[in-house]
Amino acid sequence: MSGAIRLIPSGFSLIDKNWGGIYRGGSYVVLGPRKSGRTLLGLQFALEAAKGSEVCVFFTLMRPKDLMIQAASINFDIQSYMNQNLIIVVRIAPPTDIDDLYNPDDYLVEYLNDIITVVNQYHPTRIIFDELTPFIGFRNLDYLKDAFLHTLETIEEKDITSLFVIGEPATQRAQSIVDIVTNYVTAVIQLKKTDKSEDRYHGGQVVITPNVGHTEGRFTNTYQIVPNKGVTVELAPELRETSDYTFTPINQRRFDQTKIDLPSEPYAFSNIYNYNDFLLILNNQIALYKSTGQTFNLVSFKLDHAAQMKGLVTIQQLQNSVRLSTNKKDKICLIENKVIVLLVRGNAKSVMDLTVSIQNNLPNQDVRYINTVSELISIFNIEVDDKVENAESMMDFIITAENSASENYLPLSKYNS
Structure with a gap:
């Protein structure tokens, strides 16, 4: 993702009023039953882009x-707007008779790959996929996770804002599929249709729930579908909620991780992952190395407990310094007192540059402070090689290195000397 992350209008007042818009390069899901206004909300999203002279690709099953x-x-x-090439409508026929195929998942993944192909052809700033439901019915949910995450990250790297429309799950398996998709996006917009209406316009309840950023939190309101306006919220006050999410992330953390404090900046990069998601990305990077030879580095920064006890720097401040020092393509994972970084195109120089940048992004730039803290932050670096088997073994090695007589963490002060 290039440049600073900023907010842009979504075309939906509940989001624009309470969150200030959506993130450029963010990914969003609209979830709801048929005739709940899902497609209209996608069209509002597209209209907002077109009014700003942005190119928007609209994938649809409709004529x-x-x-x-x-x-x-x-x-x-x-x-x-189509005549001006600001709206590109791409009609996609839903998959049929795929159960007769030997491996229907391979067939479905081609649809996700086609999104990337179209994106590379038209270079949009926004995409809407209405609707994604028929294309994510994978038998192997791990395969779905890998394929969708690959598609999502490829789109995000191009600073494209995406909106995926998904139908309300009717079975437990469908719920598991929806959980996977909603777990990786920036936020979810859920439409809950109701048959009861106080006036002639039908609607229901809308819930907007952030996964990443949008620190204002979760909001609920009633909505109506109004001619010439689309999906709009009533004047009833929004109800801010902080618990009981409608959808539940499927991944469970393996380690008791230190709580991540959100940075003071208005926007937070989305390259901070929990342990299980980080493992998935790391496994993909290992596979890329084995197939192409593209090397990478896994770097761990360990904070001595004395640093926090003395009030010099917290693990959250170290994580923020690392976040400010990395690119969007690099991935970060926080485990206890360690901040682990996957440098996807790492080498000895990039690791050295990272350590210098982290020192420059510490909360205090006094020379004596930096020298003191640099003694309390240690680094351990691994460059991938043919001995690496999988992400689990690589992570176990870097986490337990401090207990090894031959593999030791070095203080930043010594690593840079």
């Missing part, structure tokens, strides 16, 4: 004429 009629219902002349 072009039907999509135009839907857009016209919210006073959106989609054809005029």
Whole structure:
């Protein structure tokens, strides 16, 4: 992701009012039953892009004429924007008879790969996929996780803001699939349709729930589908909630990790992962090395407990210094008193540059302070080689290195000398 992360209008007032918009390069899911306003919300998202002269790709299962009629219902002349090449409509036929195939998951993953192909062709700033449900019915949920995460990260690296429309799950297995997808996006917009309405407009309840950033929290409101306006919220006050999420992330942490404090900046990079997600990314990086020879480094920064006891620096401050010193493509994981970094194109120089940058991003730039803290932050670096078997063994090695007589952490002060 290039440049600073910033907020942009979403076209939905509940989000724009309470969150200030959506993140450029963020990923969002609209979840809800049929006729709940999912497609209209996607069209509002596209209209907001077009009004700002941004290129938006709209993947749809609908016939072009039907999509135009839907857009016209919210006073959106989609054809005029299509003529200007600001809206690119890509119609996709849903997969059929895939159960007869030897491996239907391989067939489905090609649809996800096609998203990347279209993105590379049109270079949009936003994409909407309405709807994704037929294309994520994988038998192997681990395969779905890998494929969707690869698609998502490829899109994010290009600073493209994405919105995926997904149907409300009707079975436990469908719920498991939805959990995987919603676990990796920036936020979820859930529409809960109700048959009861206080006036002539139908609607229901909408819940916006952040996974990453949007530190204002979760909001709930009633919504209506109004002609010429689309999905809008009523004037009833929003109800801020802090617990009882509608969807539950599927990954469970292996270690008791230190709570991550959000940085004071208005936006937080999304390259901080929990242990299980970090393992998944690391395994993908190992596979890439074995197939292409592209090397990488796994670097651990350990904070001595004395640093926190003396009030010099906390593990959250060290993590923030690391975050400010890494690129979006690099990945970070916090485990107890260690901040572990995957440098996806690492080498000896990039590791050295990272250590210098971390020192420059410490909370105090007094020379004596930096010298003192550099004695209390230690580094252990591994460059991938043919001996590496998998992510688990690589992580175990770097986590337990401090207990080894031959593999020791070095203080930053000595590593840089």
